[in-house]
Amino acid sequence: MAIPTYDKLTLPLSDGDMTYNKEKHRYVLDLDYAVYETGLADLIEEISIDGTNDNALWLMDLVSHVCYEYIRSFKDSRFDKRLTYYLAHSKSMRNAIKKLMVDTLVYTNQEGGLFTGYVTGINLQEAKNITTMKLETVVSMVGKQIILNYGLGEREFRYDFDVDMENYEVTW
C-alpha cells in the first residue's frame, strides 16, 4: 500500500521555494521566496542586528518548527512517524505546508503575531484573549482553514500506506 502515484514524492523535494531539512525532517521556506510571497520586503533588515540574514534564517526555521508542531497537534502520538513520512512524501501536503508557513509569516508580522501568541496565548486575528495558552494561537485563522482544507486536521490518514520503519528517516 502506498500514497497514490499522483500525490507521491519519492524523495522530499527541495526547490527555490522550500528546502527539506534532512536532520530535522521538515520543510523550511527559502528566504527570498518568503520575502517575495509575503510581500515583507524589509523582513531581513527588520530583525537583523548585525546586518546579516542569520536572524531571518532563524525565523524561517522557527516558523517551520511551529507549523509542524501545530499540524502534529491534530494527530495522535501513534501516528507521529507516519505523519512525518507523509508530510515529506506527499505533493499536496508540501503545498499545504508552504501555504501555512507563508500565512504564519504574514500573521507574525502583524503586531507581534506568532510571538505574541507564543508567550501570551492571544490570537490576534480571532481577537480573543485565551486565558490558558494553546498552540492554536500561534497560527492565524487562515492557517487553521488551510489545515482543514488539506485534511491535515483529520485524525486518520486518508490512505493506507506503508512506511519503511527499518530505514526510517535514513534515506530521505
Next chain:
Amino acid sequence: MVIFMGIPFESNSTYYTDSQNQAFLEIVNPFSNMSLYAIQIIYPVLPTIDGTEYDENPTFEVSDFLVWAKAFKEHLEEEDSFLYPMFNGMKQIATSVIHYGLIRNEHQWRQLVSLYMAHYLEILITAMKDEGNHVSLNAYNKDKDNHLEMAIGNITFEEFKSTIYGRMFWHLYQPFGKFAFWGVTI
C-alpha cells in the same frame, strides 16, 4: 380437508379465509352460522413461489453504494483508501443480511444494502476518529475528553436511529424486516 360440525351437509359455497385460526374460531362458536357448515379448507391458496428465483443476489458495486451515500465518495476513490477494507467487509455482511428473497426488487434491494452499509460506516468513522481519546495512549485530558462519548446525533448508539442513514434504512426495511426475523421461510 373436510370438517364436519353440527349437522353435516355439503354445499358449493366457498368461504375464503386468511388463516386457519379464523375458521376454527367460527367453528367452535355454537352460535356461528359456520358451526353448521361443512368446510373444506384449501391451503395455501396462493401460488407456490419458485424458491430458486431470488437465491442469487444481484451485483453490488461501489457505484451502487455511492448512489445513496455520495458523502463517502472521496473515501472510496482508491483501493488504498482507509475506508476500503471496511467497505468490503460491510458489503459481505450487508448483502447477506438484507435478504434479496424478501425484497424481490433489484433497485430497492441495492438502496437498502447501501443505507445499511452507510449506517455502519458512519459509526466506524466516528469510532476511528477516537475523539474521546479512548484508544490513544496519550494521557487522558480531562477538560477536553471528558464530554466526548460515543454519541451520534445526540442519541447514544443503540439502534438504527442513531444515524441519518440508519433512519432511512429502518423506515424502508421495517415492513420487510418484521417477516425476516420470525422464521418464515422465503
